[in-house]
Amino acid sequence: MQKSEIQRVVTDMLPYLNNDQLIKLRQSMQKLLIPKNSIDLKNETLLQKYFSSKRAEGCSEKSLKYYRNTLEHALCVIGKNAREIITDELRGYLTDYQFTHGSSKVTIDNIRRILSSFFNWLEDEDYIIKSPVRRIHKVKVATTVKETYTDEELEKLRDGCTKIRDLAMIDFLASTGMRVGELVLLNRDDVNFNERECVVFGKGNKERVTYFDARAKLHLRKYIETRNDNEEALFISLNKPNRRLTIGGVETRLKKLGERVGVGHVYPHKFRRTLATVAIDKGMPIEQLQRLLGHKRIDTTLHYAMVKQQNVKIAHRKYIG
Structure with missing residues (x-):
């Protein structure tokens, strides 16, 4: 079976399997385990790799701290390996977070944006097949005219x-x-x-x-x-x-x-x-x-x-x- 054919099978199974299951399916078909996709990769390891990448891109330590707090809280509340998380679980997390904390739409969209950055990176690095945040759209926020000095x-x-x-x-x-x-x-x-x-x-x-x-x-x-x-x-x-x-x-x-x-x-x-x-x-x-x-x-x-x-x-x- 060619690599392109394997990918077509994986794509066909996207609606039915989560990321971790899709990875196992691909690995089984390839009969070759890719080290970086080992099931031993824990959330903390994935976060360390992600932040190393962001730091290399020039992201400030202040921003990285904010990103880490946001991601660690989300992963802890959901209680699963990042590679197994599905879209509905992230939607539920954002909804519950807004209700519990009384957060504004701007805050919720900031969290969505950080989650998107993390899961898109996982996808780009082949840790997951498809980011579960892709189907969570930007939160619509009313445009307000910000104050300036006269x-x-x-x-x-x-x-x-x-x-x-x-x-x-x-x-x-x-x-x-x-x-x-x-x-x-x-x-x-x-x-x-x-x-x-x-x-x-x-x-x-x-x-x-x-x-x-x-x-x-x-x-x-x-x-x-x-x-x-x-x-x-x-x-x-x-x-x-x-x-x-x-x-x-x-x-x-x-x-x-x-x-x-x-x-x-x-x-x-x-x-x-x-x-x-x-x-x-x-x-x-x-x-x-x-x-x-x-x-x-x-x-x-x-x-x-x-x-x-x-x-x-x-x-x-x-x-x-």
């Missing part, structure tokens, strides 16, 4: 700064649109004041160049001139010992500043979304914005950039009448 709110935040560091930080976030995780990793040597640019390391340790405006340049330079420490970090804590500012430190400082000046929901990522929206409204090509923000997929950039309704109205009158 020009007035940005000025309130700037006027409310009592420390030059905070003013420089706000201007830097607003003009670069970088992630807060990228901001806290920056060193003084990463900044080129002449070109008004800096090198950042984004998700997956991918390096890119981003840019800041003249106002950010002036305030950042003034901030650095006031420092007399030897810390290489671009932004440091105000109190001694002056250490590199953390993500939590930035978030807490911005939140308190917002509360003090009467601007609601102040957090670092909102600066990124604001820049994306302004850039799109002013006609910046989406491909260039994607590169500026360091997005792997252009869909992510489109999700960030919410075009203002007034501009849609103006465009309608211009192009359609």
Whole structure:
């Protein structure tokens, strides 16, 4: 029996057998056991191999931890070897999870996406014949317009700064649109004041160049001139010992500043979304914005950039009448 004929038999049996049974069927017909498909492979072994693969692809440790917690919980609740799990069991798990935890559709779809990544990898590596997540479709989530800062709110935040560091930080976030995780990793040597640019390391340790405006340049330079420490970090804590500012430190400082000046929901990522929206409204090509923000997929950039309704109205009158 040829390999193609064996595969046709396996394909014909897809509706009737689970992945583990299909593998045993194929192995029996081939009369040759493939080591990687040994029945001794436990879930933990499969997870280790999967995460080794994701780590090699540049996935961050923070993301890997989230993936591991999600997958381990699902496999533990279902209580079966991953190669034996069928679609209905995964559907049941997602439904029960949403009911038990009162989770949003976004959360459930994130879990579905992680399960899909894992089982697709198992399929690609020939640990299973077909991913049981293939027939579980993306959860439909209502599109909501995410908040951005208005020009007035940005000025309130700037006027409310009592420390030059905070003013420089706000201007830097607003003009670069970088992630807060990228901001806290920056060193003084990463900044080129002449070109008004800096090198950042984004998700997956991918390096890119981003840019800041003249106002950010002036305030950042003034901030650095006031420092007399030897810390290489671009932004440091105000109190001694002056250490590199953390993500939590930035978030807490911005939140308190917002509360003090009467601007609601102040957090670092909102600066990124604001820049994306302004850039799109002013006609910046989406491909260039994607590169500026360091997005792997252009869909992510489109999700960030919410075009203002007034501009849609103006465009309608211009192009359609």
